[in-house]
Amino acid sequence: MQIDTILSFLFAASLLTVMPGPDIIFVLAQSVGLGKKYGIVTSLGLVSGILIHTSLIALGVSEAIKQSEFVFLAIKIFGALYLFYLAYKVYKSPAKIVLLSSEMEKQKFYVLFKRGFFMNVLNPKVTIFFLAFFPNFINVEQGNMVYQIYFLGFLFMVQAFFIFSIVSVVSDRLTVFLRESKNFAGYLKIFQIIVFIGIGVFILI
Numbered sequence: 414m415q416i417d418t419i420l421s422f423l424f425a426a427s428l429l430t431v432m433p434g435p436d437i438i439f440v441l442a443q444s445v446g447l448g449k450k451y452g453i454v455t456s457l458g459l460v461s462g463i464l465i466h467t468s469l470i471a472l473g474v475s476e477a478i479k480q481s482e483f484v485f486l487a488i489k490i491f492g493a494l495y496l497f498y499l500a501y502k503v504y505k506s507p508a509k510i511v512l513l514s515s516e517m518e519k520q521k522f523y524v525l526f527k528r529g530f531f532m533n534v535l536n537p538k539v540t541i542f543f544l545a546f547f548p549n550f551i552n553v554e555q556g557n558m559v560y561q562i563y564f565l566g567f568l569f570m571v572q573a574f575f576i577f578s579i580v581s582v583v584s585d586r587l588t589v590f591l592r593e594s595k596n597f598a599g600y601l602k603i604f605q606i607i608v609f610i611g612i613g614v615f616i617l618i
Contacts (some may be wrong), residue, residue, distance in 0.1 A: 414552070414561060419568065420548045420611075426569050426610050430576045433603065439532065440577045443525060444584035450579030454522045459577065460570045466533075467566030470547055471559045493613040495545040500609035503602060546584045546612075548600025 430437070436459050444452030533539060543566075551561050 414550075414555065417551065422565055423568060423572055425546075425577065425615075427572050429612075430573045431567065436553055437577065437580060439529070441584055444581040445450060449581040450583065451522070451525055452584060453578050455525045455529045456574055456577035456581065458526035459533045460574045461526075462530045462533025462539075463566055463570045463573070465562060466543050467569075469540055469545075471545045471562040471566075473544070478613055489549055490617070491545060493545075493617045495541065496609045496613035498612070500606045503606050503609065506602075549615075 440452050440455050440459070443455045449569055547565055550565055551558055555561065
């Protein structure tokens with residue numbers, strides 16, 4: 414894959430990863446309540462689940478492209494519309510971040526890893542999101558689309574684990590800021606809307 418495609422993908426993927434959602438809030442809560450090591454193990458479980466979603470996309474998208482370039486174009490348009498829909502959902506939702514109680518019972522590492530893994534795998538929205546996001550960085554002319562999607566999936570896993578780990582390490586200071594700041598959640602809401610709309614427009618053009 415071309416380096417500019419890789420850099421564009423990493424930039425967009427990083428913006429999407431840092432947005433507050435069930436995954437990053439779950440990592441944050443585990444880190445605050447149990448410690449950064451527990452947050453990092455939870456992160457490993459979450460990103461491991463990406464392998465399952467990537468496999469589903471690799472098989473489905475590659476087959477769709479083989480059938481028709483029009484189908485591939487339809488997938489990309491669907492992806493842009495889905496991102497616009499997510500932006501609308503964020504706009505309609507309240508601007509708040511709810512953290513779990515910091516008084517949580519200590520759990521074994523493998524339990525948190527398994528919980529993070531299944532939390533990711535059993536979320537159909539992740540597969541839908543990857544279907545909307547990944548195909549836009551595939552170059553049909555370079556061939557081997559399955560390899561390209563798996564490569565993008567690996568990059569997504571690496572950057573997600575890196576960001577989740579940073580969240581785990583700085584969670585103590587971050588949660589203090591979240592609790593004291595009245596406007597932080599509102600700023601994050603605006604950031605989410607801009608990112609979803611921006612990537613959707615990027616897909617269309």
